[in-house]
Amino acid sequence: MFGPAADAVLALVGTYGAVVLLGVFVLEGALVGKLIPTRTLFVAAVLAVGVDAVAFLPMLAAAVVGATIGQLLLFVSVRRFGVDPTTLAVIPGDGDRIEGADRWLDRWGLPAVAVSNALPGTRGWLAVPTASSAVSAPRFAAASLVGSTVYTSALLAVALGIGGAFDLVVGGALVPV
Template sequence: MLGPHAATALALVDTYGAVAVFAVFALEGALVGKVLPARTLFVAAVVAVGVEAVAVLPVFAAAVVGATVGQSAVFVAVRRFDADPTSLSVVPVSDDAVDGVGRWFDRWGLPAVAASNAVPGTRGWLAVPTANAPSVSAPRFAAASLVGSAVYAGALLAVGIAVALGFGSASALLGADLTAALLTAAP
């Protein structure tokens, strides 16, 4: 039986497709509190669309572009409007965490943005300290964000394909559409 997050994720993907993936990853990139876990949605989307390259490419692109758009929005908001996203209750990032990842940027520069985007738990946090660095332009930040998000989405894609292939094997053994059976069994 699927958990409630996975069932919701499959329902969103079934209804809205890659647009749902884009929206959730853009919100995650913008540091907004998690409405639905992005990793769960991504893997559910891959399971829902299948493992063919043509089917998973829009899911992959939606996740990468969505995360980059969300992070770029934070970058621009901090740089142009002197916004402090950490002061909002919907942003689950403390000032101490921003200071910590800010030291990463001070030490390694833009590669730290890409590296932090490839690691769950720190994704997007470098948007705030990087925006305060006058040497970094918005396009350069977006490029570094895109690279890290592509690595992250690639890892999630591998997990999604493994899960989808596992569901396919189980489905063949059971002789039924496993995804539909799991969705109807979910609370």
């Protein structure tokens, strides 16, 4: 429908899209990729592969697993190596953001990790104070996974909604004959 070039791009996304999303979400989870438009990339990748569950489930899994791996890498970097992400130029943010995350963790405990991962803008920031607490890496990873699943599922719903609306308009239901 779109021509050979577009068909080639869609084939590449279908073949390598999940791998690219995995890498992008690892960076986003580690706070390094906060400047990458992960939400837009995810929605575009889902739209490119189609709204068939067999096509988009690898994209969903790659985004959730990638974000969890990235946050776990940040968690381990802070806990084992004493990395302070606010001193790194590749991670946007400052001490105030870490202090706010610290207050969330103090007030609500480990569930705050899941909730913060479900919200755009706060994703990943609780990895730093959680690494300084007594929470184990597996418990942190589980909370991160839950929040990332909720977040990515919401993005999937947006993509499916856009795809459905596009199909409705282009499919002829709203286009006069």
